[in-house]
Amino acid sequence: MKKLINQPENFVIECLGGLFKAHSDKLDFTEDIHCVVRKDAPIGGKVGLATGGGSGHLPVFLGYVGKGMLDGCAVGDVFASPSSDQMLAVTKRVNSGKGVVYIYGNYGGDVMNFDMAAELAELEDIDVRTVLVTDDIASAPPEEKTRRRGVAGMVFAFKIAGAKAELGGSIEEVVGVTERALSNIRTMGVALSPCTVPMVGKPTFTINDDDMEIGMGIHGEPGITREKLESSDRITSRMMNALLKDLGPSKGDKLAVMVNGLGATPLEELYIMYGKIFDLLTEKDLRVHRAYIGEFATSMEMAGASITLFRLDDELTSLLDYHAETPFFSQY
Amino acid sequence: MDVVISGKNVRESLIRVSDALFENADYLTSLDQKLGDGDIGITMTKIARTLKSYVTEQPFEDIGKSLVELGLVINRNAPSSIGTLLSTAILRAGKVVINKKEISTGDLAAMLDAANNGIKERGKSKLGDKTIIDALDPASKTFSELINEGVNLNDASMKALQSAEDGRDRVTGLESRVGRASWLGERTKGCIDPGAEVFVIILKSIIGI
Numbered sequence: 146m147k148k149l150i151n152q153p154e155n156f157v158i159e160c161l162g163g164l165f166k167a168h169s170d171k172l173d174f175t176e177d178i179h180c181v182v183r184k185d186a187p188i189g190g191k192v193g194l195a196t197g198g199g200s201g202h203l204p205v206f207l208g209y210v211g212k213g214m215l216d217g218c219a220v221g222d223v224f225a226s227p228s229s230d231q232m233l234a235v236t237k238r239v240n241s242g243k244g245v246v247y248i249y250g251n252y253g254g255d256v257m258n259f260d261m262a263a264e265l266a267e268l269e270d271i272d273v274r275t276v277l278v279t280d281d282i283a284s285a286p287p288e289e290k291t292r293r294r295g296v297a298g299m300v301f302a303f304k305i306a307g308a309k310a311e312l313g314g315s316i317e318e319v320v321g322v323t324e325r326a327l328s329n330i331r332t333m334g335v336a337l338s339p340c341t342v343p344m345v346g347k348p349t350f351t352i353n354d355d356d357m358e359i360g361m362g363i364h365g366e367p368g369i370t371r372e373k374l375e376s377s378d379r380i381t382s383r384m385m386n387a388l389l390k391d392l393g394p395s396k397g398d399k400l401a402v403m404v405n406g407l408g409a410t411p412l413e414e415l416y417i418m419y420g421k422i423f424d425l426l427t428e429k430d431l432r433v434h435r436a437y438i439g440e441f442a443t444s445m446e447m448a449g450a451s452i453t454l455f456r457l458d459d460e461l462t463s464l465l466d467y468h469a470e471t472p473f474f475s476q477y
Numbered sequence: 478m479d480v481v482i483s484g485k486n487v488r489e490s491l492i493r494v495s496d497a498l499f500e501n502a503d504y505l506t507s508l509d510q511k512l513g514d515g516d517i518g519i520t521m522t523k524i525a526r527t528l529k530s531y532v533t534e535q536p537f538e539d540i541g542k543s544l545v546e547l548g549l550v551i552n553r554n555a556p557s558s559i560g561t562l563l564s565t566a567i568l569r570a571g572k573v574v575i576n577k578k579e580i581s582t583g584d585l586a587a588m589l590d591a592a593n594n595g596i597k598e599r600g601k602s603k604l605g606d607k608t609i610i611d612a613l614d615p616a617s618k619t620f621s622e623l624i625n626e627g628v629n630l631n632d633a634s635m636k637a638l639q640s641a642e643d644g645r646d647r648v649t650g651l652e653s654r655v656g657r658a659s660w661l662g663e664r665t666k667g668c669i670d671p672g673a674e675v676f677v678i679i680l681k682s683i684i685g686i
Binding site: 228229230253254256257258260261264265268 | 562601
């Protein structure tokens, strides 16, 4: 393991310590440093939005806490769920009285703890709703969509929900539009090299130098196929075929596209991929409304990338275009 | 005949549960090391400690309210998967008897049923997945049936315990289907499920044997 760290067991706490020192103008925490909230939370009259999950994916999850996006986030250990108690602390802090919506990725530990937190919050008369992100098409076939894991597409869900809540939407409206957004979001990834969880000290999986794994999960969950690495154009085309087949857009549809680096893949390579994505979409008479290229949901130093397609209608377009400002994501 | 159970009875049984969990922590860890990450003993020790300190401080005048609070405290002190499942069970069992100073055998059956449903819902597991449910679900069903038929508390409890043990043993030969253990597939065959064993230990100590 070759990492710029101190004691591995302090990895998360020291990361959070640095984060609060850097962004004390925007972020705050409850009594527990793992419970990150907007400095101005709760925002009066606004539905609260909360997420949570394991560390190791920055900017996911806490990076989207800020104006126009989320109000709070419970942070777990690397690749491990935060506790329901921490999620409850976030929930109480971000609730202005209009209720709280949980938006997070579909992973067993997270679901159990968020459901528990929701039950505890209800005992305190807080209205809690849940929207699960299940955008990773490689993790289960379309007929078992509810089993799919949540990956980079959750950033679009945060963006849409955040704008709707900021504009004064009710809890039902926020849940409804976020679910509609997610039904139009699909993601697929490719991994070229593994990452190492600091406390474990060895890579999460092994892969030959000249191999790639298409569809691999962000914690090293098995993908669809492992084979010899191909050219960027070839990999991109294969992923785009699978995504377009699953999403089923019609000619003339308007999309937002995200090309997300998993941690160790340079921006240059992401732009090479985007060039091909744009050409493939244009060939099919599909329009790109906005392109997001960079690191949005990572897996520490894993090499590889994911592509997310988001089909837009008029309301989703205006919510996506709405301004947002967090320490990791700004759009004006 | 309807036996009435007092807050004092509930406290005493919880202290027995606490003692049993302390005693069995290492044994449970040895089961978990074959299937999971081997942390169940740590969780059970945390729960046992929480039980003892909470039960000592609380009068259990309102049995339901005290159990709901106990569930919350356990959740805070033992936030692993099995900790969350057990705190859910206690919380749900407590909700059934809110405002009651005494509970009947019928209440006990309803509490067991609520705990069973709570764990199923929270853990998204079903019979045959090789979890705590495989011991809890048959025990709950046996107990409810016998109490409905008018069987006395002692006999109904012993039969429920037998159902729990049978349920635990029935899945030992199967593969674990949920949680970390499910990743090991075939290798879990023949291993006793630590969650099912925990329930047997808890039920035994509630009964007082």
